Every structure is written in C-alpha cells, then in structure tokens.
Amino acid sequence: MIRDITLGQYYPGNSWIHKLDPRIKIIATLLYIVALFVVREFTGFIVAFVALEAVIIISGVPRKFIWKGLKPVILIIAFTLIINIFMIKGEVLWQLGFLQITREGLRTAAFMGIRLVLLIIGSSLLTLTTRPIGLTDGIEALLSPFRKIGLPAHELAMMMTIALRFIPTLLEETDKIIKAQQARGADFESGNIIRRAKALVPILVPLFISAFRIAQDLAMAMEARCYGGNVKRTRMNEIKMGSRDLAASLLFAAFLAMIILQRVLL
C-alpha cells in the first residue's frame, strides 16, 4: 500500500558508485538531467542510456529497486504520453472522430516518455547509491558558500535528514489513521470531490497532531544527545575527494561532451 513508496530509498552497497563523493554525484545528477533536455535526437538518448546502464551495472543495485522507483510515476508518464499522442498536429496516421494520431505526435510522445524514464531512473540512482547522511552532507557542503548571504545550509541539511528519516514513519502513521477511521465507518471512496476532500479532514488532523508530537519528542532527544547546531560537529564519514572522484568526473565530462557533440553535429 502506501508504505511501498520508495522515496529517497538507499540500497546499501560497497560499489565504486557508492563510494563516490556525494557532491560529485549530486552535481553529476543535475547535469545529467540538464543533458536529457539538451538532447534533440534519439541518438542522444542512446548515449544517455548506455551511460545509465553502465552506472546501474557498476552500482550493483538490483533492477527490482530501480523499477520500484519508477512505479509511482507510471501514471504520470502514461498521461503525458496520451496527451502528446493525441494533441500534436501533423501528418495524420489514424483518425476516429475528433481523435487523431499523427506521426509527429507519436515521435514527441516517444521522446517525452524516454526522457522521463531516463530522468527518473537517473535521479533515483543518486538516492539508491548515496546514504541519506551523505546526501545531506553533500548538499550542505554545496550550499555552504551561500551561508555568507544568510542561507542556513546546515539547518536545511538537518531538516532533510530528518525528513528522509520520518517520511516512512509518517506514511505508516497515515496508514494506521486511515484504517482506524475506516473501522469507524469513514468512507473515502465515494461521493464528489468536495465530499472526498471533506473525508480527508479526519485523516489530516490526527496526522498533524502526531507530527507535532514527533517533532517535540525528537527535539528533546536531539538535545539530550548534545545537538546544538553546527558549532563543533564532526562526521563519522567525512566527505573527501579522491582519485576515484577525479576519474569519475573525467568520465562524466566525456559523457557531457558526447551529448553536446551529437546536439551540434546532428
């Protein structure tokens, strides 16, 4: 059910990809996403696909986990495809009443579909191969230059750490509340939109109350463990650049160069 959502899930491992500096992985993921939008021809996607496959194989993350990350967005992808197939004007291939499928529609839909799938798999690989603390430490490090202009980099990163930790807990809580309300005869499945929206109130109110409870308890527990902001904190796993990171950056630069080349040449 609701618990199956694998947001930000980490797949523990010891691969080369797992060991990369999280800062490199974050920047590479962002550039990879930009690259997907630079691509105009299918050959570009072939380049991206091969690169992605290589990363998946090296990381040792089982395909099962990669599909799991894709599952929750399948509907969105399907919707995008349908809109594109039927809405784009051009050379008509098939027509039924006002519905028509054009060559351009098919092409754009395929394009969008591939782009979305590559984008989602690529970004889920970041969270699958980076431990949550690494991810937030990486973000903190990347944001810390902006501390000078008042950006609370450490606090934002700590918020993310806690969010990643508590999303599953809150989902479980939601599940429990829904079941408890259904046991009391609540009906979430029928009626018009307004009725259904109203039915959400008895879920949201207890959920908020329990979120505040958790926040209060957690703040107390963090203080008890000597948390006092970023004053003199150290890290068990310090993020450090090594020769591995340099090699990975070079490989990634080669990938970007290929994407740019195919865009310019084709």
Next chain:
Amino acid sequence: MEFIKAENLTFEYHKTDDAGQEMSTRAVNNISFSIEKGSFTAIIGQNGSGKSTLAKNMNALLIPTAGKIYVDGIDTSEIDRIWDVRQKVAMVFQNPDNQIVSAIVEDDVAFGPENTGVDPAEIRQRVDAALSWVEMFDYRKKAPHLLSGGQKQRIAIAGAVAMEPDCIVFDEPTAMLDPAGRAEVMNIIRKLNARGITAILITHFMEEAAQADYVLVMDDGKIKMEGSPLEIFRRTDELKDLSLDVPAPVALADKLREEGIDLPEDILTTDRLVEELIK
C-alpha cells in the same frame, strides 16, 4: 561515591491557559536524594507523579526552578557546563520511533559523538562497539523504520552508549514494547550496569523495578518511599495507597504465606520463588 545529588530540587512548568491565565504546575516539589556511582536505581510512581520531569532535570534538559541538582559535582544550572552534563548523563526515551534521527542505523548511533566533536575514526570505533553491545551490529546498514520496537529501542540505547556516558537515564524504555522486546531491553540495561554505567530506570513494571539495587517511589512531585526493592515491596499497603502494585512473585509469595507455606521474606523474582517452592 554519589554521582547525582539533588538538594531541595523543585521544578515548575509555566504556561498560559486558554483564558490567558498564567498557570504553574509544580511537577517536582522540593526533593533531595542522591544516586551512587555505578548503582542501578529504579523510579516508580503513577502517571503525572513527576518522574519524567525529574529525569530531564538530571541532564540539564530542564533546569531546576528552585534548589540544585549536581551531576558528578557539576551544578546543572551553570549554562556553560550543559554539554558536559549531557555527555555524562545520556537518556533513552519511551517512544523508540521519536528518538532516532537518521535513516540508517549506524548513522543514528554516530549522531551523539558527532555532536560533541569526536574524531571520525574514533566515532567509527565507538559506533561499531556500541552496536555490538546491543547485539545489533548486523543491522548497522538497515533503515530504522524496518526494525521491531525492541530493536529500535536497542538502537536508541546504542546511541546513548556511543556517547560514553557515566550514567544512562531510561524513561519508561519498555512501555511500548512486547514482552520479548522488554526482556531484551532489560537484559541490556543490566549488562550496562554490570559494566559500571550508573543506570536509572523509570518504569511502570514492578518486576523491572525489582531488579534494581535501589527504588525511589514518587507521588505528586515528592519522593514518598525509598529503599532496596526488598524493603519497598514489603510495604504492600503503602504502595496500594499510591495506586502501585507489588511484583507478581511478591504478591504470590504473600498469598502462599497466608496459606501457611513457609517462605523466606526476601523473595522478589519468579526464579527465586520457584527455587524456594521446589526445595
């Protein structure tokens, strides 16, 4: 040697009610006691008797509104010693879910030592040692939300152990666990105490309190009784007046004595009772 010493300790909560009226609750009311280094003390008392408030005064999460509490000689109201106090007295809370900070077990255990600025290599060592101590080393890469309540509570204990405190205060650590989880947690508490850590256990389970060396009984912000478990649990009627029970084996031994079975007075545990009965 005493490790924690309270002198006329008082704590009042202040809040404004809906009508804007200033309200104050005196949760801990002018109490004095001391806790020996290396001892195992249980604190019992009904809900709202001030146990948690007292616990939070022991590691400067709350600062006394009157009187003093000293931890290893440090006055907790000295603002710049707060971190020393919290490092010396770690705390494990009731709800296992709401005290785990990180999405990976070992990162959570590292949280305390990271906060106090311990060297990375030493943090690694402490985390591995603490996780082995609570027998959760094999789970070090797991996500906490996939663990059972008892396992989560063991992670929370590992997080406290990794800070290398002298004392750990357990505030009803078994209240939300099943019997198996409760037994595991009690085992670890006894093991830690045997290793020299001063243990303070707040509990609703009299069988757990019976395992301590010393028992404090709280009611309405006061310490009403104190003594060894044997002394305390012999005073059945006084405990009843405070809505508290005696451990089941003690109650059963009393009944058997009424029936004319000859039993010694120092029976606290089921094992001991069985041993005496088959003699």
